[in-house]
Amino acid sequence: MKKMIYSIFLVIISFFSCASDDTATDIPQTSNDLYFPPTDSNIWETLSLEELEWNETVLQSLLDYVESKNTKAFLILKNGKIAVEWYGNGEDANSNLAWNSAAKTLVAFTTGIAQNEGFLNINDASKGYLDNGWSNLTPEQESDITIWNHLTMTTGLDYTVINNNCTDPDCFIYKNEPGSFWYYHNGTYTILHDIVSGAVNTDFNSYFNAKLKNKIGMQGAWIPFGYYKLYYSNARSMARFGLLNLNKGIWNGINILNDENYFNDMTNASQNLNKAYGYLWWLNGKDSYRGPGLTSEFQGKLIPNAPDDLIAGLGKNDQKMYIIPSQNLVIIRMGDDAGESLLGPSSFDNDLWEEINKLIYYTN
Numbered sequence: 001m002k003k004m005i006y007s008i009f010l011v012i013i014s015f016f017s018c019a020s021d022d023t024a025t026d027i028p029q030t031s032n033d034l035y036f037p038p039t040d041s042n043i044w045e046t047l048s049l050e051e052l053e054w055n056e057t058v059l060q061s062l063l064d065y066v067e068s069k070n071t072k073a074f075l076i077l078k079n080g081k082i083a084v085e086w087y088g089n090g091e092d093a094n095s096n097l098a099w100n101s102a103a104k105t106l107v108a109f110t111t112g113i114a115q116n117e118g119f120l121n122i123n124d125a126s127k128g129y130l131d132n133g134w135s136n137l138t139p140e141q142e143s144d145i146t147i148w149n150h151l152t153m154t155t156g157l158d159y160t161v162i163n164n165n166c167t168d169p170d171c172f173i174y175k176n177e178p179g180s181f182w183y184y185h186n187g188t189y190t191i192l193h194d195i196v197s198g199a200v201n202t203d204f205n206s207y208f209n210a211k212l213k214n215k216i217g218m219q220g221a222w223i224p225f226g227y228y229k230l231y232y233s234n235a236r237s238m239a240r241f242g243l244l245n246l247n248k249g250i251w252n253g254i255n256i257l258n259d260e261n262y263f264n265d266m267t268n269a270s271q272n273l274n275k276a277y278g279y280l281w282w283l284n285g286k287d288s289y290r291g292p293g294l295t296s297e298f299q300g301k302l303i304p305n306a307p308d309d310l311i312a313g314l315g316k317n318d319q320k321m322y323i324i325p326s327q328n329l330v331i332i333r334m335g336d337d338a339g340e341s342l343l344g345p346s347s348f349d350n351d352l353w354e355e356i357n358k359l360i361y362y363t364n
Helices: 002-013 056-068 100-116 139-143 147-152 186-190 192-200 204-216 235-246 260-266 347-360
Strands: 071-078 081-087 221-225 228-233 311-315 319-324 329-335
Touching: 056 071, 056 081, 056 347, 071 235, 100 147, 100 186, 100 192, 100 204, 100 228, 100 235, 100 260, 100 311, 100 319, 147 186, 147 192, 186 192, 186 228, 192 204, 204 221, 204 235, 228 235, 235 319, 235 329, 329 347
Parallel strands: none
Antiparallel strands: 071 081, 071 329, 221 228, 311 319, 319 329
16 A cells, blocks of 8 residues: 555656746856756766765775665765765666655745745744644643744644644644753644745745745655655755755855845754754754654764764655755765664764765875
8 A cells, every 4th residue: 555655656746847937047156166957957967086086996885885774866966066876776866755854954944935035934923824723722822832933843832642743733732831842743843834834825835836946946746644744856856955055045146045044043053952953954063962752862963973064854764965065065865764763863874974984085
């Protein structure tokens, strides 16, 4: 049954093109010399490992490693150009794969666009954009929860309910004062789709497609699956979004998110309860972190082997979108879990970076 449903998903997604009438015209490169692939074709310039002076002798062992860890797509961009692109375990460049919770970053970005366009303010109470009766809280309790709380996983809603993916009113129960406790609560994230939709007065998918997806040449689609809203696309589409964020929301000179303050807040520690979390983005280089499904705080960096300035979209079963501004790198990994069926960060992050470092931090 799951295979049949997945096949249906892929058929649906195949109808979604990567461009539309709303696609902006490309203009000259930005000042930091990043390359941006065309929005209306599959052309994407490449760089050789020899040009980069990377250790080509370890490339095959890296690819063997990712293949052994159930990886289906693996890409490395340097300066926007493709340095490594590999597909395996039954998939290819045209395969549409689930982002899982890495897609939370898409929603955070889209929320920023809606704020920049004046449709919402993240400091507003979220109830102002939702239907009456969206929760099991009193009106006063609802008024204390802001959009910012949804973006930062600090709504205070009860994470001990039977299913914290649930978005039914009976599943949204008061537990803590908003802003006083961090917990990775999927239901409070998912309802952001409805918050943005209520703000822009159209469905989330249409707004997302017009304001983000089509403008950078992504393909793919949001697919409802129970309480989940999952995004499926090919790996290059995830790489496009990674490149957009590497350039702080600007695509080839075109402002997709024209709000530098929001972008900086989104990709830096948003609160002190989990320093490794921004607005639905994971952050490396902090002195402590909390993980999904846990209430404990762990000392040290989220991914010790990775650069400190790494920001990431991380999803269940080891969907990885790494962005490293200091190195102009975007790294994508999609596939099945690498050994631990976890919601976001996993030990695979550190293990994978141990292998990546052998390739990219090589000098003669």
